[in-house]
Amino acid sequence: MAIEETTNKGVSKVMKILVIGGGFAGVWSAAAAARVARENGTAGTAPQITLVSDSDEMVIRPRLYERDPGQMSVLLDRVLKPIGVERIRARVTKIDTAAKAVTICDATGQVRSLIYDRLVLATGSQVFRPELPGREFLFNIDTIAAADTLERHVQRLETHADNVAPESRFAAVVIGAGFTGLEIATELMGRLREMADAHTGRARVLLVDRCDEVGAQLGEGPRPYITEALQQLGIELRLGSEVSEVTESQVRLADGEIIPTATTVWTVGMSASPLTQMIPGERDGLGRLVVDEFLRVPTTPSVFAAGDTAAATVEGGHVTMQSCQYATPLGKFAGHNVAADLMGLEPVPFAPNPYVTCLDLGPAGAVLTTGWDRRVQMTGSEAKAFKHRINTEWIYPPVDDEDAILRVADYHFTWTMD
Ligand SMILES: Cc1cc2nc3c(=O)[nH]c(=O)nc-3n(C[C@H](O)[C@H](O)[C@H](O)COP(=O)(O)OP(=O)(O)OC[C@H]3O[C@@H](n4cnc5c(N)ncnc54)[C@H](O)[C@@H]3O)c2cc1C
Structure with missing residues (x-):
């Protein structure tokens, strides 16, 4: 079923979840919502899930420093189609939270509105552009x-x-x-x-x-x-x-x-997508929406935020970093909760795996740390092999396989290091 346009005033009984953004947070939000809908909905009661992104691809941003960065993406349809998530390729230009509507503009310049019952904002971040001569x-x-x-x-x-x-x-x-x-x-x-x-x-x-x-x-x-x-x-x-x-x-x-x-x-300075400014609510110094433990924007309860657009609290009172490591679980928990919210299920508080960093150092290897005090656990070629697995396996979504995608979309899922 196609998503209803605001010009069509007929009221649909199908509840609509709209996810904006086709990166780690958006893809995993849509997949986790699809998982909850599949497990708990019956025909006619499951929400309809639509993802809007201005690209056909999920870009594997953490790999863009590597050789051949043009290859670092996955076609969104290979993840979304098998799990029944509708995809619209368009740029979102406006969010009206009072009307629960977003304005989109497609590649031909056509502008239209989409309505939602619940929204997940997952439009990521962008590097700062300096005012520098040259x-x-x-x-x-x-x-x-x-x-x-x-x-x-x-x-x-x-x-x-x-x-x-x-x-x-x-x-x-x-x-x-x-x-x-x-x-x-x-x-x-x-x-x-x-x-x-x-x-x-x-x-x-x-x-x-x-x-x-x-x-x-x-x-x-x-x-x-x-x-x-x-x-x-x-x-x-x-x-x-x-x-x-x-x-x-x-x-x-x-x-x-x-x-x-x-x-x-x-490479200096990241800020959250400017669409965050269209959501009433508190923002942090990076422009991210401050969300509650269920990843909802407290002052705008129909809106959840995930990934680089969200500032969520994690273990020890720390605030999430703008990273793939957090964007993925933020997406899974937000997607789970947005569907649970519409379906009358209990939401789950955000509880990602403990903080880890793995920094590639080119021909000199890599360094892996754990914890917010960044205790070094591995260096050199051993850490480089670990980074390689992160970059080539763990951050990629499964494709073309409904069961595998929905299994990984579970917020309990973690990769084993064998
Ligand atoms: C070079 C580099 C190296 C990195 N290395 C690491 C690392 O080692 N470890 C780590 O954890 N993290 C790393 N990161 C950070 C990580 O890539 C980001 O934190 C992560 O991509 C955030 O995911 P996201 O889904 O929130 O946003 P993104 O991945 O940025 O996705 C945002 C999505 O929203 C879409 N979008 C944006 N605006 C609109 C709009 N107006 N309308 C419609 N669609 C829109 C975009 O097309 C995209 O699909 C790195 C980032 C970079 C750039």
Whole structure:
């Protein structure tokens, strides 16, 4: 059954769950709601679930620092079709919580409204765009398109370098020494070194951060391993520094230093999707909606938030990080609760697995920590193998298999590490 448009005033008896966003949180919200509907609904009483996303693909964002980022996605239809979730490809431009309606615009420019009984907002986050002279020369790896643009640029440096100064060709500057900056810097060092060796050139990667230490948010536990990896790879640090200008062939730092480089990557600052501003409710410093233990926006009870749009409290009173690690369970619990809410079932409080981080350090391996105090559990090639399994197995949804998708959609589900 097609979702009802607001222009059609006829009242349908079918309750409608609308999920906005086709990333980790949106896909798992829709799948968890489908699971609850399947287990508890009878024909005619189960809610109808529709997912709206502006892409046909679920992008595996945590892999966008790797080679071939254009391949890092899964077709949404391979996950949603087998479990009976309707999908609409369109951009949501407005949410009217009083009318319980959203305005969408499809690829042809056609605008229409969709109504809902319950909404899950799962439109993710975006990297900050700085007001920096030369910002048009900055690369980023926030979206699959942006990461692919960087990939093609790096490939061109190897083959078409006529207009590139030799000292800039295999040099990269990465702005931001946080999680994303460290992963792309170490990855680029491996790539540029391979290319430079083949062309008897010199590879150079510099990490610039206004903080005085690398991985400031990652804490002290993994820092010695990160610092050692950067030294081993020969990555240069400019800490306590800011970039004042970028051009096609160089970066200028605030202290006047000029760094020749053909490749400058910006990784600093994430904020929640601007659609969060259309939901009445409290927002945190990242623009995320503050949700209750059931992932509902307290002041707008028909709306739940999941993934990078939600600030939820977890163990020890900590607040979720914008990460795939939280987006997936946030999606599963929000989807479960939104369906339970409509079907008169008990909601379940958000209780994800304990906090873990696994940072890829390129050719120097990886570092795995557990807990909010980030105790190091694994380093080097052992941690790299663990990261590889996260990136190639655990963060991917099953496809084309209804039972497998609904089994993983259960909020109790966890991967075993055998
Ligand atoms: C380079 C990189 C490395 C990362 N590494 C890690 C890591 O190692 N570990 C980790 O846990 N996390 C990592 N993350 C973070 C992780 O990818 C995000 O936290 C996660 O993708 C958030 O999931 P989400 O579903 O909330 O949002 P997203 O994955 O961003 O999905 C949002 C969805 O909403 C859709 N959308 C947005 N706006 C609209 C609109 N107006 N209308 C319709 N659809 C819309 C988008 O198309 C997309 O489908 C990394 C992120 C990046 C960029």
